[in-house]
Amino acid sequence: MQIITPHFILMNDRVTSNLSIAFEKKIHKIAPLDELLDEYPDASITTLRENSLLMPGLINAHVHIEFSGNTTELSYGDFMGWLYSVIENREDLIGGCDSNCMSKACDDMLNSGITTFGAISSHGMDLDVCANAKQNVVYFNELIGSQATMADALFTDFLSRLDASKTVKREGFHPAVAIHSPYSVHPVLIKKALEIVKNEKLKLTAHFMESEAERDWLDKSQGDFKDFFQKLLKQNTKVSDSKEFLEYFNGYETLLTHGVQADDSELSHIAKEKHTIIHCPISNRLLGNGILNIKTLNDKNIRWIVATDGLSSNYKLDLFEEMKISLFTHANAPLVDFANSLIKAVTINAADALGLNTGEISEGRNADMIVLDLDSPPTQELAVHLILHRYNISKVYINGKLEK
Ligand code: MCF
Ligand code: FE
Numbered sequence: 001m002q003i004i005t006p007h008f009i010l011m012n013d014r015v016t017s018n019l020s021i022a023f024e025k026k027i028h029k030i031a032p033l034d035e036l037l038d039e040y041p042d043a044s045i046t047t048l049r050e051n052s053l054l055m056p057g058l059i060n061a062h063v064h065i066e067f068s069g070n071t072t073e074l075s076y077g078d079f080m081g082w083l084y085s086v087i088e089n090r091e092d093l094i095g096g097c098d099s100n101c102m103s104k105a106c107d108d109m110l111n112s113g114i115t116t117f118g119a120i121s122s123h124g125m126d127l128d129v130c131a132n133a134k135q136n137v138v139y140f141n142e143l144i145g146s147q148a149t150m151a152d153a154l155f156t157d158f159l160s161r162l163d164a165s166k167t168v169k170r171e172g173f174h175p176a177v178a179i180h181s182p183y184s185v186h187p188v189l190i191k192k193a194l195e196i197v198k199n200e201k202l203k204l205t206a207h208f209m210e211s212e213a214e215r216d217w218l219d220k221s222q223g224d225f226k227d228f229f230q231k232l233l234k235q236n237t238k239v240s241d242s243k244e245f246l247e248y249f250n251g252y253e254t255l256l257t258h259g260v261q262a263d264d265s266e267l268s269h270i271a272k273e274k275h276t277i278i279h280c281p282i283s284n285r286l287l288g289n290g291i292l293n294i295k296t297l298n299d300k301n302i303r304w305i306v307a308t309d310g311l312s313s314n315y316k317l318d319l320f321e322e323m324k325i326s327l328f329t330h331a332n333a334p335l336v337d338f339a340n341s342l343i344k345a346v347t348i349n350a351a352d353a354l355g356l357n358t359g360e361i362s363e364g365r366n367a368d369m370i371v372l373d374l375d376s377p378p379t380q381e382l383a384v385h386l387i388l389h390r391y392n393i394s395k396v397y398i399n400g401k402l403e404k
Contacts, residue, residue, distance in 0.1 A: 057115025
């Protein structure tokens, strides 16, 4: 048993002082130090410096580890321009990111307080790195391919990656499934994958309504994707529309990434099905995709969380940076309330969306915790300052183990 005695603990929206935490893999008890010492006299004790704040480890539910090689190679500013640049640079980008490059991405996340991440794996090249990462990992094997003629081969490849990920037996590693998007996955493939997802109760995610091009293509088989599909795949029409796509996910809570271009009826459907929207404000800005309408999500009671996306559309894998950009992007949202929502979006709400017993400092939850060195005692506006000041992270615990 270990006992940690921070000066302050962030529990939900509330900050407590004079409490300590007894934990192993899980948080056993939160109480005054003398009480814990009576109960666990043999525990090892970690005392922290003045103004230390203990808070839940952060959760980055959507990141493309295999794309971590990008810094300046990909074209920013316009989604289609970005997509063509991905296709043009794909070999170099993916081939050029070896396991050192991918491990660095995981370590950078750890150093910025991320104790759990959701890896969107396009090729399975990141499996070893994710299996050996210090963090909890939800490993989303991606299914992609819009051509029916290729369906069998693509599904076989997907299945073998999924099976490989199932052979990883370590605490905190969870095999899962990503359907790339409504424009890029044939319904035949989606249906086959969802059968497995439902039978095996796997976690499920998809990119959804990211760009205007996607909107136009799914609504009318028109717009910037027309040329793309015609030239590259000899495909003249979409493979499904957005309504049909969403219906495949009925009865199964799914994490839908972006949602920037989703319309009112899609959002109502998402609310009814209790799906979660993953907000990636830096990626959306860099790919010219616009701004997620968080007010509408709140009005419709849709859970939203925050993630970085990959280095394919970001310059950092840092949720403090991501929250800061979101705070300034949604300039009309009430500052303190919105900052509190952002902190929840990378902790408890992300944990609940991923179905993981983490994201909160409370008895019974996994001991995924970070220690920040504040400059002064927290105020009512702590969430704002956490986001603005990027305090030093002096310790990171994952499943009770000190990892930084
Ligand atoms: O999330 C961003 C932008 N939207 C879609 N896909 C990706 C992103 N970063 C990497 N990708 C990957 C995706 O997983 O790009 C590949 C897929 O494997 C090609 S299709 C855009
Ligand atoms: Fe993505």
